[in-house]
Amino acid sequence: MKHFLRMFVQVCLYFYCKCLWRCLKFVARKLTGRCELQRICYNTKPGASRTMKIESSLRGSKSKLLQTSVSVHPDAIEKTIDDIMDLKKINPDINPQLGVSLQACLLQIVGYRNLIAEVEKLRREPYDSENPQHEEMLLKLWKCLKPDSPLEARISKQWCEIGFQGDDPKTDFRGMGLLGLYNLLYFAERDTAIALQVLSDSLQPKYSQFSKAEWERKKFDKAIGYSFAIVGINITDLAYNLLVSSALKTHFYNVAPEAPTLAHFQQTFCYLMHEFHKFWIEEDPLDIMEFNRVREKFHKRILKQLQNPDMALCPHFAASESLINM
Amino acid sequence: MPHLLGQHLLGLLSILRKLKSAPDQEVRILLLGLDNAGKTTLLKQLASEDISHITPTQGFNIKSVQSQGFKLNVWDIGGQRKIRPYWRNYFENTDVLIYVIDSADRKRFEETGQELAELLDEEKLSGVPVLIFANKQDLLTAAPASEIAEGLNLHTIRDRVWQIQSCSALTGEGVQDGMNWVCKNVNAKKK
Numbered sequence: 393m394k395h396f397l398r399m400f401v402q403v404c405l406y407f408y409c410k411c412l413w414r415c416l417k418f419v420a421r422k423l424t425g426r427c428e429l430q431r432i433c434y435n436t437k438p439g440a441s442r443t444m445k446i447e448s449s450l451r452g453s454k455s456k457l458l459q460t461s462v463s464v465h466p467d468a469i470e471k472t473i474d475d476i477m478d479l480k481k482i483n484p485d486i487n488p489q490l491g492v493s494l495q496a497c498l499l500q501i502v503g504y505r506n507l508i509a510e511v512e513k514l515r516r517e518p519y520d521s522e523n524p525q526h527e528e529m530l531l532k533l534w535k536c537l538k539p540d541s542p543l544e545a546r547i548s549k550q551w552c553e554i555g556f557q558g559d560d561p562k563t564d565f566r567g568m569g570l571l572g573l574y575n576l577l578y579f580a581e582r583d584t585a586i587a588l589q590v591l592s593d594s595l596q597p598k599y600s601q602f603s604k605a606e607w608e609r610k611k612f613d614k615a616i617g618y619s620f621a622i623v624g625i626n627i628t629d630l631a632y633n634l635l636v637s638s639a640l641k642t643h644f645y646n647v648a649p650e651a652p653t654l655a656h657f658q659q660t661f662c663y664l665m666h667e668f669h670k671f672w673i674e675e676d677p678l679d680i681m682e683f684n685r686v687r688e689k690f691h692k693r694i695l696k697q698l699q700n701p702d703m704a705l706c707p708h709f710a711a712s713e714s715l716i717n718m
Numbered sequence: 719m720p721h722l723l724g725q726h727l728l729g730l731l732s733i734l735r736k737l738k739s740a741p742d743q744e745v746r747i748l749l750l751g752l753d754n755a756g757k758t759t760l761l762k763q764l765a766s767e768d769i770s771h772i773t774p775t776q777g778f779n780i781k782s783v784q785s786q787g788f789k790l791n792v793w794d795i796g797g798q799r800k801i802r803p804y805w806r807n808y809f810e811n812t813d814v815l816i817y818v819i820d821s822a823d824r825k826r827f828e829e830t831g832q833e834l835a836e837l838l839d840e841e842k843l844s845g846v847p848v849l850i851f852a853n854k855q856d857l858l859t860a861a862p863a864s865e866i867a868e869g870l871n872l873h874t875i876r877d878r879v880w881q882i883q884s885c886s887a888l889t890g891e892g893v894q895d896g897m898n899w900v901c902k903n904v905n906a907k908k909k
Contacts, residue, residue: 557774558753681778
C-alpha cells in the first residue's frame with residue numbers, strides 16, 4: 393500500500409512538472425516572442441551544448457513533426473526544417489539565421505544516429521578468411537606495421553609480433569567483427585608514426601632490469617607489455633560502447649560540423665589508442681593481468697571528460713573550424 | 719483479508735531471514751583453456767549477460783553467480799600463450815577447475831591436451847575436481863565429447879573426480895548440466 397502511494401505521488405509529480413514546464417515555455421514564448429528552439433539557438437553557442445539542447449527539446453516535444461524530426465532521412469532535413477518553421481510560424485525572412493542553425497543541429501543529430509547504424513553493421517560482419525577483401529585488409533595491416541619484414545605465410549607465428557593471440561588472427565576479431573580490423577588499419581595507415589610508436593612500446597618488456605635467464609626461469613614471455621592488436625580490438629569495444637551509449641555525442645557535436653562519419657569514429661579510435669597507451673604507462677601496472685582494471689579506470693576518465701559540453705576528444709582531427717561556427 | 723496479507727508478509731519475512739542467516743557457500747572456480755576456446759562467452763552465459771560483444775581477454779574477468787545455494791566466484795583467465803604463465807597465480811584455493819576446449823579446433827587438440835596435462839600435474843591443483851567442457855557443439859565440424867575424452871586420455875585420470883560435458887556456450891546448451899555437476903562435486907576435493 394505504501395509502495396503504491398509512493399508511486400502514485402511520483403506519477404502525479406511527473407505530470408505536475410511536465411505541466412509546469414509547458415506553462416513556463418508558454419509564458420517564455422509570450423514574453424520573448426520566440427519558441428523554445430529559437431531561444432536555444434539564440435542563447436547557446438553552437439556545438440555540443442546547443443545541439444544536445446535542441447535534441448532533447450525535439451524529443452520532448454508534443455508535436456509529432458518535431459518528435460520524428462530526429463530520425464528523418466538526411467535528404468529530408470531541409471524540408472523538415474521548412475515544416476518546423478511553418479508550424480512554429482517563424483518567418484524565415486526575419487529570422488534567416490534560425491533555419492541554418494537548426495539545420496546544422498539536425499544534420500548532427502541525424503548523422504549520429506546513422507553513424508551508430510553504420511558502425512553496428514561493420515561490427516556485425518564477422519571476419520571471413522574466404523573473403524579476398526578481408527584478407528587483403530589484414531595483409532595490408534601487416535605491411536603498415538611491419539614494413540621491413542615480409543609475412544612468411546598467411547598462417548604464421550609472426551602475427552604475434554603485432555599482438556594477435558596466435559598464428560591466425562581471424563579468430564581474434566570476434567564480437568567486434570570487421571570494425572576491429574577497420575579501426576586497426578585506419579590507425580596504422582593514417583596515424584602511422586604514433587601506431588608504430590605504440591606498437592614498439594607495447595613490445596618492451598615490463599621489467600627490463602631482469603636478466604634473460606631470469607625471464608626464462610619465470611617462463612614469462614619477454615614481450616609482455618601488452619598485445620597491440622588485441623588491445624586495439626578491446627579499445628574498439630570501448631569506442632563502440634561510448635558511441636552507442638551516446639557519450640560520444642559531446643565530442644562529435646563539437647568536432648563534426650555536419651554529420652559525423654565513419655572517419656570521425658576511426659579518428660576517435662586513434663585518439664583513444666594513443667591516450668590509453670599513455671594512461672597505461674602512467675598507471676604503471678605490474679603486468680598484463682591488470683589490463684581490465686586499467687581499462688575500466690580509463691573508460692571512467694573518458695566518460696567524465698565527455699560530460700563537459702565543451703569537450704572535444706581529438707580537436708586536431710577536426711575538419712574546417714569555420715564550418716562549425718554556423 | 720488484512721489477516722491473510724499479514725500472514726503472507728510474515729512468510730516472506732521468514733524466508734528473507736532464512737536467506738540472511740544461511741549465507742551461500744562461496745566456491746572458487748577457475749576457468750581455463752586455450753585462446754578462442756570460449757571461456758568468456760561461457761562466463762557471460764553463466765551470468766546471463768549479452769554474449770554478442772566479446773573481445774579477446776587481456777588479463778582476466780571475474781563474475782559471481784548464485785546457483786543452487788552456492789555463490790560461484792568464477793575466474794576467467796585469458797588463454798593466449800603469452801598469458802598462460804600467469805595461470806599459476808590463480809591456482810590457490812581453487813575448488814573446481816573448468817577446462818574449456820574448442821571442439822572444432824582439431825589442429826590444436828594436442829596443444830590443449832598438453833596444457834590440461836600440465837594443469838593436472840600442478841601441486842596446487844591436486845585433487846581438485848575438473849570439468850571439461852567440449853564447447854562449440856553448435857558447429858558442424860565439432861568433435862563429439864567421447865572422441866575428445868579418448869584423444870586426451872581422460873580415463874587415465876585417477877587422482878580426482880572429473881567429467882566431460884559437451885556444450886555450446888553460444889546457445890547455452892549443456893552449460894547448466896555441467897554446472898549441476900560442479901555444484902554436486904564442489905566438496906569432492908581429495909586431500
